[in-house]
Amino acid sequence: MNEIILMTVSGADKPGVTSAITAILAKFDINILDIGQAVIHNTLSLGILIQVPQSAESSPLLRDVLFKAHELDMKIRFQPVRDSEYEQWVEHQGKSRHIITLLARKITAEHIANVTDVAARHGLNIDNISRLSGRVALAETANDRTKACVEFSVRGAPADAQALREEFLGIAADLDMDIAFQEDSIYRRNRRLVVFDMDSTLIEAEVIDELAKRAGVGEQVIAITEAAMRGEIDFNESFRRRMALLKGLDESVLEDIAENLPMTEGVEELVSNLKALGFKTAILSGGFTYFAEHLQRKLGFDYIHANTLDIKDGKVTGEVVGTVVNGERKAELLREIAANEGIRLEQTIAVGDGANDLPMLSIAGLGIAFRAKPLVRKSAKQAISTLGLDGILYLIGFRDRDTLN
Numbered sequence: 001m002n003e004i005i006l007m008t009v010s011g012a013d014k015p016g017v018t019s020a021i022t023a024i025l026a027k028f029d030i031n032i033l034d035i036g037q038a039v040i041h042n043t044l045s046l047g048i049l050i051q052v053p054q055s056a057e058s059s060p061l062l063r064d065v066l067f068k069a070h071e072l073d074m075k076i077r078f079q080p081v082r083d084s085e086y087e088q089w090v091e092h093q094g095k096s097r098h099i100i101t102l103l104a105r106k107i108t109a110e111h112i113a114n115v116t117d118v119a120a121r122h123g124l125n126i127d128n129i130s131r132l133s134g135r136v137a138l139a140e141t142a143n144d145r146t147k148a149c150v151e152f153s154v155r156g157a158p159a160d161a162q163a164l165r166e167e168f169l170g171i172a173a174d175l176d177m178d179i180a181f182q183e184d185s186i187y188r189r190n191r192r193l194v195v196f197d198m199d200s201t202l203i204e205a206e207v208i209d210e211l212a213k214r215a216g217v218g219e220q221v222i223a224i225t226e227a228a229m230r231g232e233i234d235f236n237e238s239f240r241r242r243m244a245l246l247k248g249l250d251e252s253v254l255e256d257i258a259e260n261l262p263m264t265e266g267v268e269e270l271v272s273n274l275k276a277l278g279f280k281t282a283i284l285s286g287g288f289t290y291f292a293e294h295l296q297r298k299l300g301f302d303y304i305h306a307n308t309l310d311i312k313d314g315k316v317t318g319e320v321v322g323t324v325v326n327g328e329r330k331a332e333l334l335r336e337i338a339a340n341e342g343i344r345l346e347q348t349i350a351v352g353d354g355a356n357d358l359p360m361l362s363i364a365g366l367g368i369a370f371r372a373k374p375l376v377r378k379s380a381k382q383a384i385s386t387l388g389l390d391g392i393l394y395l396i397g398f399r400d401r402d403t404l405n
Helices: 017-027 058-071 083-092 109-121 161-175 207-215 218-229 235-245 252-259 267-276 289-299 327-341 355-363 374-379 389-396
Strands: 003-012 031-040 043-052 075-081 097-104 125-131 148-155 178-183 193-196 280-288 303-312 315-321 348-352 366-370 382-384
Touching (some): 017 043, 058 075, 075 083, 097 389, 109 148, 109 161, 148 389, 161 178, 178 382, 193 327, 207 218, 207 252, 218 235, 218 355, 235 315, 267 280, 267 389, 280 327, 303 327, 327 348, 327 355
Parallel strands (some): 193 280, 193 348, 280 303, 366 382
Antiparallel strands (some): 003 043, 031 043, 125 148
8 A cells, every 4th residue: 555654854945955855755766746845034844745655665765865854954754644634635626725915014923813813714724825025124124115915825715705805804904904815716817907097096196186276176176076086976977077167277287287296106116017027008097188198108008098188279178078987987998908908807907096996896807996995995806005006916926026126
């Protein structure tokens, strides 16, 4: 009868450990059923699940491996595994898998303890934990722009996915972190199109509010904008009201605002990496084409769709021109762009902050509420509030060392 043994090797990391151990296994014609290795702060942990054939005696094998480990100054442990345990492990590989992504400025033990506690209580087994963010020098830990991300690969499916999500949202808010929970499917690893809202997403401003300030009607327009973003006023109606208040604004104001748009943290890093990796990108905005075109020239977006400011004799007329890009239109445009590029909706990502972004967030394969209003954060599939836009790269599974910046 074949014997199954789990070998665990640990000690100071050095070149050649895996090679030396597996070379001995090769002499005994060993079948490797599973293997995993990790290095944390120059400490190696290597696990190998082996099947010893009937023709080979395990005692000489284990003796030779033990001597080699001693020679390498490594600790080694042998654990017999029953056939029934192995078969149960094989059966589990067909179960659904999910990825839990923890994002914060810095990750603490309290963050890990809370996330793993919720996962365990919902029946999720952790198979692997990986750090996606780069190491941070001690002198930089107080920097408010640091990024930290840990990814958990978990096995199983929660009995109540909504309850799990609500618990994650609760501890994320309490501990100033973000938690994403995604099915580990082929689509997660093969996203191809990312569409963005513009105002308060790509830029840290609502352009229509900035225009209103210059027109002397700032408070009125800001109040309408905030009500619309909270979902209290129909977007089309709020847009008409705000446009009417801009009547008479001089065209020269637009250029000045465009040249001084405050870019959101991480936007340039995110878009440059997406472009380099072959993603298609688009702006779908309830704002104005004048400013979307400015961002397109600066960052290289493939598509832009926004509203057109009606200008006559160098003055804003206050009239609405053409079809308003509202929430429903954003979702339509996402479908159209994906179809035009031959991309499935499951391969798309949508990012926005307002209630009018929810339709596109809901149909995208990955919908992300970015620094969003409470209603939007609660309704969207995922949310990022603690990091900049480049935190989205972690949700796709990229490590810092994989990126350009």
